Amino acid sequence: MINDYLYTIGKYISPAQRDEVLREIESNLFDFLEQNFGQKEYTESEIEKAIRSMGHPKKVAEAYMESPRCLIGPAYIDTYWLVMKIALIGIAIGLTITNILTISDAKDGIQIFVQVIASVWNASLSAIGSITLIFALIQHFSPGEQETITKDWSLESIEKAPETHQKVSILELIIESIFICLFLILINQAAPTLAIAFPENNIIPILDMTLFKPFLIWINITMISNLTLNLYLLIKRRWQSFTRVIAIVIDIISVGIFTKLIMTPGLWDFKTLDYILKDDGVALETVLDLSLNLTLAVVVIIVAIDIFGHLRAMMKTKSK
Amino acid sequence: MSETEKIVLNLQQEMKRGTLVLAVLTQTDEAQYGYSLIQALTDMGMPIEQNTLYPLMRRLEKQGLLDSIWQVKENRPRRYYKISELGRNVRAVLIEEWQTLEETMSKLIGGVK
Numbered sequence: 554m555i556n557d558y559l560y561t562i563g564k565y566i567s568p569a570q571r572d573e574v575l576r577e578i579e580s581n582l583f584d585f586l587e588q589n590f591g592q593k594e595y596t597e598s599e600i601e602k603a604i605r606s607m608g609h610p611k612k613v614a615e616a617y618m619e620s621p622r623c624l625i626g627p628a629y630i631d632t633y634w635l636v637m638k639i640a641l642i643g644i645a646i647g648l649t650i651t652n653i654l655t656i657s658d659a660k661d662g663i664q665i666f667v668q669v670i671a672s673v674w675n676a677s678l679s680a681i682g683s684i685t686l687i688f689a690l691i692q693h694f695s696p697g698e699q700e701t702i703t704k705d706w707s708l709e710s711i712e713k714a715p716e717t718h719q720k721v722s723i724l725e726l727i728i729e730s731i732f733i734c735l736f737l738i739l740i741n742q743a744a745p746t747l748a749i750a751f752p753e754n755n756i757i758p759i760l761d762m763t764l765f766k767p768f769l770i771w772i773n774i775t776m777i778s779n780l781t782l783n784l785y786l787l788i789k790r791r792w793q794s795f796t797r798v799i800a801i802v803i804d805i806i807s808v809g810i811f812t813k814l815i816m817t818p819g820l821w822d823f824k825t826l827d828y829i830l831k832d833d834g835v836a837l838e839t840v841l842d843l844s845l846n847l848t849l850a851v852v853v854i855i856v857a858i859d860i861f862g863h864l865r866a867m868m869k870t871k872s873k
Numbered sequence: 874m875s876e877t878e879k880i881v882l883n884l885q886q887e888m889k890r891g892t893l894v895l896a897v898l899t900q901t902d903e904a905q906y907g908y909s910l911i912q913a914l915t916d917m918g919m920p921i922e923q924n925t926l927y928p929l930m931r932r933l934e935k936q937g938l939l940d941s942i943w944q945v946k947e948n949r950p951r952r953y954y955k956i957s958e959l960g961r962n963v964r965a966v967l968i969e970e971w972q973t974l975e976e977t978m979s980k981l982i983g984g985v986k
Contacts, residue, residue: 576950577907577927577931578927580906580951580952581907581908583949584906584909585908585923606923607924608924612924613924616924616927616928617927617931
């Protein structure tokens with residue numbers, strides 16, 4: 554019974570301390586038995602008394618542990634849950650859309666439904682595992698222990714409240730992050746199936762995948778950088794000069810990639826339209842070309858406004 | 874147990890917790906093992922639970938206030954604790970602190986009707 558008791562306590566104690574602590578507890582148990590029942594072969598009820606005098610195994614282990622054992626500590630747990638929610642929402646929505654776009658062999662709605670559930674489940678498990686692993690590693694290498702607060706604590710430890718132009722919109726960041734996750738899933742899984750459907754089973758793919766593939770890595774890098782910046786801002790809850798610089802750089806790179814995408818000849822493959830629709834195809838192709846250029850113009854304007862906003866905020870910070 | 878009794882018990886335990894360290898340091902001029910120290914404190918009117926005392930002694934050792942050594946007597950290993958030089962210095966300061974506290978509390982309690 555003593556061995557079982559020690560084994561149970563040992564489960565709650567870190568491997569580094571286990572042997573020493575259990576040795577001590579065993580010694581204390583036998584001290585109790587000796588003092589109360591003398592030196593002899595002890596009965597089950599006597600051993601039970603000794604064990605009960607020590608206490609519940611978990612309580613004993615807690616008393617010996619210097620700090621609670623956890624995979625992800627209090628310093629990171631809130632951020633962990635936030636990242637998890639963003640990732641899972643993005644995955645759920647993204648994969649649902651992707652599966653609907655890529656369904657070709659499905660016979661009925663139930664098959665689509667099962668396929669969606671299965672893919673979301675698989676991707677969610679991978680995301681949960683990856684995110685948990687990352688945070689566990691962060692916890693292990695940088696436990697984020699609380700500073701020791703002494704009587705002579707410095708006023709420098711008081712965090713400055715963010716000015717109006719430094720505040721971040723949490724809701725905006727969360728929504729943007731969800732859409733980034735969505736976009737990443739779509740671009741990596743559903744891009745080959747972006748197409749226009751015509752009667753008599755004519756499916757015309759929009760993108761020439763051979764020309765699009767080289768852009769994929771840069772789009773992924775830019776989006777993931779944007780996502781990382783958003784997560785950093787969600788943790789810090791304020792804009793700082795360097796985060797604004799990073800945001801500006803990401804904006805410029807994004808516009809650059811988008812411009813290159815629009816301007817790459819042959820990337821947007823409308824030739825098949827001419828073949829199927831004849832004269833109407835030429836007109837449609839013109840409209841689509843114009844739409845792409847218009848989209849580019851809108852994106853450039855929006856990004857320019859965003860960059861201007863960041864620069865103005867940085868000037869405000871500098872002037873203070 | 875009534876609500877009042879629970880509150881009183883909780884507060885009594887908190888009060889005792891504050892005095893345990895000094896109590897342990899006063900009883901470890903001679904090397905003591907865990908259970909012998911429990912007996913010594915109980916005999917002096919300070920009963921203490923095993924899973925309160927043993928981790929406390931480990932903590933005091935980590936802080937350098939106690940030294941410990943494993944010894945085998947009658948075929949049984951036991952960990953003996955004894956107050957260190959640092960422990961003696963700290964004990965002296967704590968005793969002064971306690972005496973000041975005692976005076977202050979006597980005044981405060983004396984004013985209670």
